[in-house]
Amino acid sequence: MKDTGATIEFRNVRKEFGAFTALDNFCLEVGAGEFMTLLGPSGSGKTTALNALAGFIDVGQGDILIDGISIRQTPTEKRNIGMVFQSYSLFPHRNVLANVSFPLQMRKMHKAEVRQRSMKALEMVQLAELAQRMPHELSGGQKQRVAIARALVFEPRVLLMDEPLGALDLKLRESLQLELKALQKQIGSTVIFVTHDQGEALTLSDRIAVMDQGEIQQICTPQELYDQPASTFIANFIGSNNILRVGGADQHSIQVEGLGRIPLKPGTEKPYAVGLRPELIRRTESDGVPAMVEQTIFSGEAIRYIARTEDGTEILLVEPRHPGEAPLAAGQSIALGFDFENLIFLPK
Amino acid sequence: MIRKLLAFHFWLVVLFLLAPLIFLIPISLGESQFLEFPPKQLSLRWYREFFQQESWMEALSLSFRVGLGATALSVIIGTLASVALVRGNFPGRSILTALFIAPLIVPTVVLALGLYMVFLRWQLVDNTLALTLAHAVVALPYSILLVSSSLRSFDMTIERAARTMGAGPFKAFMLITTPHLAPSIFAASVLSFFASFDELIITLFVSGGQQTLPVRIWNDLSLKIDPTVPAAAVMLTAVSALLMLAGEMVRRRNEAHNQNSHNAEE
Ligand SMILES: Nc1ncnc2c1ncn2[C@@H]1O[C@H](COP(=O)(O)OP(=O)(O)OP(=O)(O)O)[C@@H](O)[C@H]1O
Ligand SMILES: [Mg+2]
Numbered sequence: 096m097k098d099t100g101a102t103i104e105f106r107n108v109r110k111e112f113g114a115f116t117a118l119d120n121f122c123l124e125v126g127a128g129e130f131m132t133l134l135g136p137s138g139s140g141k142t143t144a145l146n147a148l149a150g151f152i153d154v155g156q157g158d159i160l161i162d163g164i165s166i167r168q169t170p171t172e173k174r175n176i177g178m179v180f181q182s183y184s185l186f187p188h189r190n191v192l193a194n195v196s197f198p199l200q201m202r203k204m205h206k207a208e209v210r211q212r213s214m215k216a217l218e219m220v221q222l223a224e225l226a227q228r229m230p231h232e233l234s235g236g237q238k239q240r241v242a243i244a245r246a247l248v249f250e251p252r253v254l255l256m257d258e259p260l261g262a263l264d265l266k267l268r269e270s271l272q273l274e275l276k277a278l279q280k281q282i283g284s285t286v287i288f289v290t291h292d293q294g295e296a297l298t299l300s301d302r303i304a305v306m307d308q309g310e311i312q313q314i315c316t317p318q319e320l321y322d323q324p325a326s327t328f329i330a331n332f333i334g335s336n337n338i339l340r341v342g343g344a345d346q347h348s349i350q351v352e353g354l355g356r357i358p359l360k361p362g363t364e365k366p367y368a369v370g371l372r373p374e375l376i377r378r379t380e381s382d383g384v385p386a387m388v389e390q391t392i393f394s395g396e397a398i399r400y401i402a403r404t405e406d407g408t409e410i411l412l413v414e415p416r417h418p419g420e421a422p423l424a425a426g427q428s429i430a431l432g433f434d435f436e437n438l439i440f441l442p443k
Numbered sequence: 444m445i446r447k448l449l450a451f452h453f454w455l456v457v458l459f460l461l462a463p464l465i466f467l468i469p470i471s472l473g474e475s476q477f478l479e480f481p482p483k484q485l486s487l488r489w490y491r492e493f494f495q496q497e498s499w500m501e502a503l504s505l506s507f508r509v510g511l512g513a514t515a516l517s518v519i520i521g522t523l524a525s526v527a528l529v530r531g532n533f534p535g536r537s538i539l540t541a542l543f544i545a546p547l548i549v550p551t552v553v554l555a556l557g558l559y560m561v562f563l564r565w566q567l568v569d570n571t572l573a574l575t576l577a578h579a580v581v582a583l584p585y586s587i588l589l590v591s592s593s594l595r596s597f598d599m600t601i602e603r604a605a606r607t608m609g610a611g612p613f614k615a616f617m618l619i620t621t622p623h624l625a626p627s628i629f630a631a632s633v634l635s636f637f638a639s640f641d642e643l644i645i646t647l648f649v650s651g652g653q654q655t656l657p658v659r660i661w662n663d664l665s666l667k668i669d670p671t672v673p674a675a676a677v678m679l680t681a682v683s684a685l686l687m688l689a690g691e692m693v694r695r696r697n698e699a700h701n702q703n704s705h706n707a708e709e
Contacts, residue, residue, distance in 0.1 A: 149607055171603070172609050176607055177607065177608075178604065178607040180604060182598065184598065186601060186605070186619055187622075187623065188619075188623065197605065198608035201614075249608065
């Protein structure tokens with residue numbers, strides 16, 4: 096609305112639980128108004144990072160800054176951070192309106208203004224009619240929207256969301272994703288969003304930070320992440336991918352399993368493995384890699400084939416479905432075509 | 444067959460529990476100077492007597508004062524201790540929990556003797572405040588057990604949510620967590636009050652000359668016995684039953700409420 100979001104910086108943050116390191120030399124800079132997603136498998140430290148920023152846990156080492164000012168000594172209630180929790184965390188003994196009003200009441204705002212602003216926030220999430228309901232009278236999606244309205248009502252410059260859509264079904268998730276993105280654009284807060292759903296991350300984020308075992312593996316835009324994953328771990332984690340081992344190499348070429356000899360640009364190092372997106376493989380009439388269809392999987396808008404090449408490598412390919420056209424049957428021979436520039440060279 | 448046996452057993456137990464009342468109520472309603480069953484003539488004479496005799500009224504008043512004081516102490520200390528025991532993360536937590544619960548397990552006579560010796564040394568025998576304190580020790584386990592279990596079932600992130608919205612730790616606890624604890628705090632006060640109101644043994648040891656209601660009944664029994672004692676006993680029972688009923692109703696209502704919110708989660 097008026098303010099834009101704050102900048103956030105994690106500077107070499109380290110957090111240990113006993114002998115276990117949950118955050119290891121964690122560095123992250125988020126720009127004002129940016130939508131940053133922390134993406135990573137379970138236990139990679141995403142929630143721990145949010146909890147450190149919100150002030151629920153003390154960080155052992157390092158520093159956290161909002162707008163360039165350290166907040167390590169600031170208690171949670173003074174940090175002015177809106178937060179949406181995975182478990183909704185509505186106040187069970189207050190109705191919807193009282194839930195949303197709470198942050199404004201804490202700021203000792205005038206009664207009439209509290210009411211007016213709370214109703215406006217509820218209208219934003221399309222729940223104004225349910226203002227008098229108790230939390231236990233709401234559906235999961237409605238609860239989640241109340242939680243979002245409650246986190247946004249005081250217009251925090253930083254908004255943290257820990258898998259806010261995790262517990263919802265796919266349809267609701269997708270519609271709330273769009274709503275969320277629109278709301279964030281409108282309010283302009285800086286968002287750190289946690290998910291382990293890569294599709295959600297790709298849809299919503301300005302940038303994505305991929306985490307594994309308490310460390311950030313790669314930070315970049317969704318497209319870069321998809322096209323140039325920095326490691327086998329990420330290539331596997333984002334979308335589906337064929338990860339192919341690399342054998343012998345000489346100056347100008349490498350031996351890739353399944354694909355055969357691939358030319359290497361002069362000056363490039365021999366990669367650890369090569370990735371090839373299944374949707375970037377096409378069937379050709381001739382001069383492709385010969386393979387045999389092993390399995391046909393129908394998945395709605397697309398058809399996936401698992402094929403095996405002559406050297407025994409399994410290759411996944413995806414084709415858009417053409418209605419009326421029968422898919423290939425198992426046992427059929429095909430030839431696989433691909434472009435060299437679509438190969439992803441993975442350094443590790 | 445088995446069901447009939449069970450039903451028979453059930454009524455036998457009920458009868459056994461109610462037997463004292465079956466005798467006490469008619470006796471207390473008698474007219475005669477002496478305990479008489481069944482009474483020849485019904486009257487409220489001994490109830491009147493109870494309220495007119497100063498020593499009974501004093502005993503009643505002392506019981507109430509000590510009971511209310513012990514309840515307040517038990518609930519306040521119990522709630523604070525529960526917060527520390529449930530949420531704290533310090534060594535010796537489980538030992539401390541056991542220590543707080545101990546008065547429920549240690550034989551009352553042992554506890555009474557211990558308190559008596561401590562009170563003797565610090566010259567606290569025959570001191571109303573000290574008596575209240577002794578009763579609070581007996582009542583505390585109820586508060587700790589009830590409030591801790593309620594606190595354990597409360598999702599900490601809800602309180603954290605309140606913190607992010609600008610409530611300090613105390614405010615967040617009072618505004619958000621206490622409403623959840625209220626039913627168990629209420630139940631704890633009912634139980635605490637009766638732990639104190641019914642307490643005889645410890646009171647006999649440490650009260651010196653002061654008489655609470657149970658002590659007054661006890662003393663009467665060893666001297667002469669007139670139907671004021673059954674009248675007092677019946678009223679004691681009635682008050683207990685009423686408060687217990689109230690406690691049970693609050694518990695049920697709360698359970699139904701939890702059930703609802705639980706169903707909505709599914
Ligand atoms: N209070 C704690 N005590 C001990 N270990 C903890 C504590 N909190 C988190 N951990 C550990 O730290 C690691 C990171 O936890 P965290 O909750 O940040 O994971 P996450 O990335 O949010 O995972 P998920 O996607 O499952 O929510 C986990 O291995 C977890 O077991
Ligand atoms: Mg988590």
